[in-house]
Amino acid sequence: MGVTTPVGFRAAGVTAGLKASGKRDVALVVNDGPKHAAAAVFTANRVAAAPVLWSRQAISDGRADAVLLNSGGANACTGPEGFTNAHTSAEQVATALGIAAGDVLVCSTGLIGVPLPMPQLGAGITTAVGALTVDGGPAAAEAIMTTDTVPKQAGHVSEDGWSIGGMAKGAGMLAPGLATMLVVLTTDADLPADALDTALRAATRVTFDRADSDGCMSTNDTVALLASGASGQVPDADVFTAALTGVCATLARALIADAEGAGHEIAVRTVNAATEDDAVEVSRAVARSTLFKTAIFGQDPNWGRVLAAVGTTRAAYLPDDLNVTINGVQVCRNCGIGEPREAVDLSGRQVDVEIDLGAGTATATVLTNDLTHDYVHENSAYSS
Amino acid sequence: MGVTTPVGFRAAGVTAGLKASGKRDVALVVNDGPKHAAAAVFTANRVAAAPVLWSRQAISDGRADAVLLNSGGANACTGPEGFTNAHTSAEQVATALGIAAGDVLVCSTGLIGVPLPMPQLGAGITTAVGALTVDGGPAAAEAIMTTDTVPKQAGHVSEDGWSIGGMAKGAGMLAPGLATMLVVLTTDADLPADALDTALRAATRVTFDRADSDGCMSTNDTVALLASGASGQVPDADVFTAALTGVCATLARALIADAEGAGHEIAVRTVNAATEDDAVEVSRAVARSTLFKTAIFGQDPNWGRVLAAVGTTRAAYLPDDLNVTINGVQVCRNCGIGEPREAVDLSGRQVDVEIDLGAGTATATVLTNDLTHDYVHENSAYSS
Structure with a gap:
């Protein structure tokens, strides 16, 4: 169609x-x-x-x-x-x-x-x-x-x-x-x-x-x-x-x-936010973290980089209430260590990151990509 | 010392x-x-x-x-x-x-x-x-x-x-x-x-x-x-x-x-801004553009990516007044084509980008780096 x-x-x-x-x-x-x-x-x-x-x-x-x-x-x-x-x-x-x-x-x-x-x-x-x-x-x-x-x-x-x-x-x-x-x-x-x-x-x-x-x-x-x-x-x-x-x-x-040089498609979903704007702000902050994006490229479920990005936002939440789940594994619970990061499988192309703010009922998802060698190559080697 | x-x-x-x-x-x-x-x-x-x-x-x-x-x-x-x-x-x-x-x-x-x-x-x-x-x-x-x-x-x-x-x-x-x-x-x-x-x-x-x-x-x-x-x-x-x-x-x-994997040190200087906050906002927006940073890695004086980043800010300026100079060559004049981009030499480690807002007298510089294969490698291969 x-x-x-x-x-x-x-x-x-x-x-x-x-x-x-x-x-x-x-x-x-x-x-x-x-x-x-x-x-x-x-x-x-x-x-x-x-x-x-x-x-x-x-x-x-x-x-x-x-x-x-x-x-x-x-x-x-x-x-x-x-x-x-x-x-x-x-x-x-x-x-x-x-x-x-x-x-x-x-x-x-x-x-x-x-x-x-x-x-x-x-x-x-x-x-x-x-x-x-x-x-x-x-x-x-x-x-x-x-x-x-x-x-x-x-x-x-x-x-x-x-x-x-x-x-x-x-x-x-x-x-x-x-x-x-x-x-x-x-x-x-x-x-x-x-x-x-x-x-x-x-x-x-x-x-x-x-x-x-x-x-x-x-x-x-x-x-x-x-x-x-x-x-x-x-x-x-x-x-x-x-x-x-x-x-x-x-x-x-x-x-x-089909994004330039991407190796993973990442859905950053924020749940239990006080407002939809908060959920978008948090998801977008994570989606724009170059450190998070390079970690996903390296198949590293580096939830510390997720929290570091969440911490830069003005969204309503108490830091100690934050939970992060990557591809179904709750790697961060109450802003501390959760399930073992080794349990996360990032070998597939699709990655689902869920951030639970514990502050309300609103939800939003931002789609992004990992940051890869191919992205750097495509955007440095060709004027566009 | x-x-x-x-x-x-x-x-x-x-x-x-x-x-x-x-x-x-x-x-x-x-x-x-x-x-x-x-x-x-x-x-x-x-x-x-x-x-x-x-x-x-x-x-x-x-x-x-x-x-x-x-x-x-x-x-x-x-x-x-x-x-x-x-x-x-x-x-x-x-x-x-x-x-x-x-x-x-x-x-x-x-x-x-x-x-x-x-x-x-x-x-x-x-x-x-x-x-x-x-x-x-x-x-x-x-x-x-x-x-x-x-x-x-x-x-x-x-x-x-x-x-x-x-x-x-x-x-x-x-x-x-x-x-x-x-x-x-x-x-x-x-x-x-x-x-x-x-x-x-x-x-x-x-x-x-x-x-x-x-x-x-x-x-x-x-x-x-x-x-x-x-x-x-x-x-x-x-x-x-x-x-x-x-x-x-x-x-x-x-x-x-000494930033991870950097190939260039970039000083993004905004001049003739209405306020110092405006100058910082504009410089920072350019310093955070992954497309700009990959272009510098590729030694490409891609001033379009500079303007695209400036355009996302709330700083006071008229788009038609914008000038961009890269390593001394004014590649963009009045938001249009200036000197030939071939005249810009980006082979050295230091890059100076100057954005003239034509809106006042304030100035600020933000220091950043290019986005390189080594950055992606260091941050994907090692947890930190």
Whole structure:
């Protein structure tokens, strides 16, 4: 399943020559309607890329007819010329499709501080428009990959006749604030823009916002949701939000599973917190501890490093009440020594860390990765 | 120069068998007076080790006669038994020296969650007391090393007849909040406890608090300052604070220079900030970006990653005003492309990154390291 699973959408993924590798690098997703309601969330980074500045304006009226995405260049920190280039590419899409440029969202990913090669991008847009099909989702998902090793798609088909599809890219610089990567979500449900916006913010808050591979927030992150209304169905808001959250959760897990150089996928779950914010703060502090992350890489259930990270937070707890369980073994009990650390098996790819604050009933999970030689290699050897 | 440079101090560093390597692992610093004023700052980590809990109480009256330090075990997350062990070791020092246990500070470093081997530590204390000499500073500095590759000592001799000495350990888990490692500072100046406390907080605020190797805050960090008054000199507060700050800065640089697995020492300087807090926040955000740190390891002057980190802060600035200079080359001008990145030479060990916020006149520098294969190796292969 993907962005062309819902009725009313066409997509394409083509090669424009932005990537030196010659792989697909321009994607286009078009909403053929009949409705064109949309919502989007963007990076909280104050150094926002030109396409984010453009798309924030474009989405402000709650309508989007198309999303243009390119890999091979972030168009970030490129000055007024960068914004002009983002605008120009939206105009090119609009002209080719006979729509308004203000209804075209633009997303870019790649190296910061390098101008987009506009002749190649323009030609790529023409090719992409010609290649649009109702089963173009997989090609589009391929075209937005950078250091991703696999395309990421997900979807949900309701028994009531509506569906949701999505694609995502992002394998480094994954951290929260708001959206944390490039994601396009589509639905043929018939929902107005404000309902889409509410559902999207609810879904991203507990999914992409809690995927934190390396603590670094991008300048370009965008999650867009387009609704064609082509199913004619108007789902209940809670049902739609739950389904959208499920699709986002699948994509977020796929991002963490494919994170640059990762050897383990780590779910840091904080339980019995006084508030959900506390649980997120504690889980995130552990997820961002480089010492904890290197220990997991070394298959060392070093719970002292978990506690050292928990101790840096402002969450409500009494230190003596802290318990830590790693892959089912309670290695730390009441802030002291629990079961033998030798009982913890970290040979598998999935790691579950549970921190019990003993301070309430709230729970939250942050997904992260270990810190490995491959992460250092990928991020030192290649500019991105 | 070291902790026995000032008059009135003896020190020792001996082997008690806490380290498997058989190297020195117990240090003792004794203030023979005539005065015994003291001050100390401790980790801001809420999961504080037993020796920190003990020493916080012991220093509260502004007097300390001795500092016992051990490597080979942090005595952190060791429960009520851990606190009893810290207390017991202070009693052992006090009995041997004929002083009060409440005037003995205790510091430990090593693996979290492992009880101290008290028989060996007790024997080590006896040996250390017997080995105390007025030139024992270097041996003490050796005995507190963990993954440090060199002992760290520094000092200042005033023309007015007073002096300051210091030693430090810490090669990982270096991050701020308050104190960030084990440091003992001595002086033969005649200053009361409140003057020492004021000077110590002023000095650590701009030195150890701005050394941030890997963003991880320890459970055990302690910086203690003991004054013997043996010089009979009462220095001016500002003069003393400046000298103390100089000694702390030297030790902080030595810690960063010897940080685990580091290939570069990086000074992240933020200039033209609206406030000093803003400058620290911006410098620290860059210093904690794993993507920035891996880029420096790869000798890649990736200024986009600097801006991406700056963009996550709340500091006052207009994004379009941001400039970034790396080793003297202004690679980013007005948030856009500046001089060619090829002009930046990162082959040396020292890297200077300057971020110009264009928002005021305040400045601050945070010292950090690159993120290297050796860091990952040291912290994944060895429990600490």
